[in-house]
Amino acid sequence: MKKRLYLELENCIGCRSCLAACTQCGGHEERNRNYVYDVNPLVNRQTMPLMCLHCENPACARSCPAQAIQIHETGAVLSALVEKCIGCQNCTIACPYGIPKFDQEQNIMYKCDLCIDRTKDGIPPMCASVCPSNTLQWLTDEEIDNKKKQFNLDNGKWVTSMPYLEGETNVKVNLPGILQGITKLF
Amino acid sequence: MSDKNNKIPFNEDNYTHNIERNNERKLDRRGFMKTLVGAAGVFAVSSLPWGAVAAKELMGLGEKEYPHKKITDVSKLPIGDAVEFKFPGDHDDAILIRLSDNKYVAYQNACTHLRCPVFWVKEQGEMICPCHHGKFDVETGAPTAGPPRRPLPEIQVKVENGAVYAVRVKRYEA
Numbered sequence: 001m002k003k004r005l006y007l008e009l010e011n012c013i014g015c016r017s018c019l020a021a022c023t024q025c026g027g028h029e030e031r032n033r034n035y036v037y038d039v040n041p042l043v044n045r046q047t048m049p050l051m052c053l054h055c056e057n058p059a060c061a062r063s064c065p066a067q068a069i070q071i072h073e074t075g076a077v078l079s080a081l082v083e084k085c086i087g088c089q090n091c092t093i094a095c096p097y098g099i100p101k102f103d104q105e106q107n108i109m110y111k112c113d114l115c116i117d118r119t120k121d122g123i124p125p126m127c128a129s130v131c132p133s134n135t136l137q138w139l140t141d142e143e144i145d146n147k148k149k150q151f152n153l154d155n156g157k158w159v160t161s162m163p164y165l166e167g168e169t170n171v172k173v174n175l176p177g178i179l180q181g182i183t184k185l186f
Numbered sequence: 187m188s189d190k191n192n193k194i195p196f197n198e199d200n201y202t203h204n205i206e207r208n209n210e211r212k213l214d215r216r217g218f219m220k221t222l223v224g225a226a227g228v229f230a231v232s233s234l235p236w237g238a239v240a241a242k243e244l245m246g247l248g249e250k251e252y253p254h255k256k257i258t259d260v261s262k263l264p265i266g267d268a269v270e271f272k273f274p275g276d277h278d279d280a281i282l283i284r285l286s287d288n289k290y291v292a293y294q295n296a297c298t299h300l301r302c303p304v305f306w307v308k309e310q311g312e313m314i315c316p317c318h319h320g321k322f323d324v325e326t327g328a329p330t331a332g333p334p335r336r337p338l339p340e341i342q343v344k345v346e347n348g349a350v351y352a353v354r355v356k357r358y359e360a
Binding site: 057058061062064067069070071072073078083084 | 193194198203204205206207208210216
């Protein structure tokens with residue numbers, strides 16, 4: 001059963017468990033690969049996590065001159081292959097979300113690979129498995145559709161990456177209702 | 187928003203650009219270089235036995251003494267005559283020449299040009315290869331005329347109890 005990472009941004013309490021969990025994922029070498037942003041710094045305390053959205057047509061991979069960024073069969077856009085990455089940082093420039101991080105010492109790009117060792121076997125990625133507020137969830141497409149039905153949308157628009165952000169992504173994001181001008185029931 | 191160009195403009199799955207992990211080429215540029223270096227390594231390793239053979243020769247183990255082999259009795263070989271024998275193997279033809287009372291010389295008699303059998307001409311005091319009229323000095327085995335450029339390999343002999351024995355083959359010194 002194919003599952004997706006689903007981000008319900010309004011739930012985020014800014015605990016940064018996802019960052020801590022990311023460092024503990026096998027192969028991540030104790031570095032986290034995602035971010036927690038302040039949405040309106042100095043105005044309110046709303047935060048939101050952002051990890052790689054795993055685009056269908058990833059700008060990072062397409063801009064890589066060495067094809068070091070590969071797309072897994074599950075749709076996950078993998079971190080740079082160590083033996084191929086030439087450290088040109090094209091991917092960090094190309095990504096519209098600013099996801100790829102760069103290791104200056106090893107001259108290698110690293111980014112969220114959706115904990116591919118786990119997710120390829122149906123285990124949720126580390127961030128989703130620890131999130132205490134269900135901001136990050138690991139759901140089937142059917143469950144995401146059920147989520148959609150729970151929302152009272154006065155403009156009739158469901159905005160999990162609707163119709164898409166910069167492009168079609170494998171990770172689905174539910175933008176906060178405040179930004180959409182709609183109200184959530186829960 | 188939906189008028190965004192979300193399409194890949196051309197097929198990017200080719201030999202020089204492929205980002206699908208499942209379509210990774212078995213022999214891409216990197217794989218080709220690996221194969222090249224690997225093959226060179228295989229050749230290098232497989233040539234090591236020859237190095238061992240060479241080392242063995244250089245360390246003097248090639249100076250091996252074969253089992254002494256009786257060639258002929260002294261009484262059966264008049265001065266100036268020659269007798270053919272096999273040494274050290276059964277297919278290594280050699281020739282023994284008695285030059286004086288106590289002086290015997292022996293050579294492997296395959297001509298160093300094209301391995302024709304070299305024979306002893308008593309009247310001219312020379313060893314002659316009939317194929318291309320090569321001539322060898324009987325004292326040293328060195329070529330004196332004709333195509334051969336290298337001396338005949340010398341066989342050391344010794345006389346014991348009225349018989350002549352072949353002892354060892356002298357190494358060829360280039």
